[in-house]
Amino acid sequence: MQSTETSFENIKKDFPILTRTVRDNKRLVYLDNASTTQKPNQVIDAITDYYRNHNANIHRAVYALAEESTEAYETARDKIAKFVNIKNRQELIFVRGTTEAINLVAYAWGRSHIDEGDIIVTTEYEHHSNIVPWQLLTQEKRAKLEYIGMNDNGELNLDDLDKYLATGKVKLVTFSLMSNVLGTITDSEKIIAKCKAAGVPTLIDGAQAVPHMKVDLDTLGCDFFAFSGHKMLAPTGIGVLWVRKSVLQTMNPFHGGGDMIREVHKYETTWNDLPYKFEAGTPNIADVIGFGAAIDYLTKIGMDNVRQHEIELTKYAMEEFGKVPGLTIYGTKDLTKRGGVISFNFADVHPHDVAQLIDEQGIALRSGHHCAQVLMERLDVAATSRASFYIYNTKADVDALIDSLKSVAKVFKL
């Protein structure tokens, strides 16, 4: 890549939606990337091309179209495996997204591995998708759900983890690699080392991390890893669950049906090979192929460049936010420990009112509890505003956001 700033300026051209205007001809400034990202032409075209030219079901028929669609689907699996350094493609299961991935683990692993009195440990800054499945499981099994607490800087207190591990009852530790509210990058190395020493498996919610930084599953050393396509340029409704093969072999199927079987008789069935045992029914073929195109796009840019771009943007945004009186930023200021997610509150104005007022300027900013009510309680706020960046965002977008806050200040007489 040449000078990163120039090339990132050009990226916008690949995203047709970013050329449209909203609310009386205002340029769209899209800052809700932690929720979902926009899609480049390359991804949209890959999906369209599949439906226009190759559509057929996979893994069964022998005709030309079926061969092409199977080939495209499995090639996407290989691309994604390579992207996060999964060595064995049998360990990569396609799911609808991170939420389904975690529910799959809670159901297909949890039900046969968690018993009464066992403990599952999560953290205070999890998305609801990494809390609620474990509440359901622990309630069903009369097990316990415990939390690793967080300091005021948005970093985990790993002493809590030590305390729970010492009970000898912990059967799973589950955490997000990057908080979707605070942007905190979790010290996964330390957590996994502690869990390994205690013989406890770990699950990582990678939904916020994989789109924004280089993630290497081979060196990470966890046992389960989940992420979603739509937060990294791919379509909605497609995601990945990776499970270490030795663990995957101890798991029962999640859904029963077509494609996950080897032989079905009246009263018993044998399972298909991995990963198909966990991919029942006709999968989301087109969107897997779209996911593959998104991976190609990100690979071309390079994840180190993506991370660098977001660090620069976050640094700039933090400096500019710092100049706005009455603005509180949550989480650490250390840019090496956080991603491009900035949660804030503006004086006493409710985040929903902030978001609605600046929407008039064409700015898409998220407000609310961000599916992290446990964290909102810990921060003692009802909600926050959240700006989250991606590859197509620029300093001009940050400037537009800062400028729009003036209209909020005016209405609320700040």
Added chain:
Amino acid sequence: MSSGADIYHEMIVDYSRNPLNYGEIENHDVTFHDSNPLCGDSIDIDMKIDDNKVADIKFHGKGCAICMACTSVLTEITKGKSLDDVRKIEKNDILGELGLEHLQAVRIKCALLSLKVLKSALYTYLGSHLENSEGIDTLKTEAENLY
């Protein structure tokens, strides 16, 4: 459709800063809590009922400007009314008062949370003072048709 800055007129902003009837009633006859997952609005309404009238009403909780303003207006409307009249309060009684009749769909839940809490409190009270089960069915039907 009113959107954006239009809805943030003086009255809304003022009520959000200085809500009316804010607080708790210690010896309330009924209290009810509910929240709105969209923006985390969370409201409790306490009522003192005397002689089938709302002798006093207060609310507390956190919410966006729309929610706080609407709750202020609703509690003002409710105070002193007979329970039969409270049953008849409709969404447009609040929205009209604040010029929010055409509020966009995503914010309507902020505006009407307090009405939901008020009606739930009312039905809780009425339900616990009923003498026959026929009345319970009437209340259930009414509750289902709230919006």
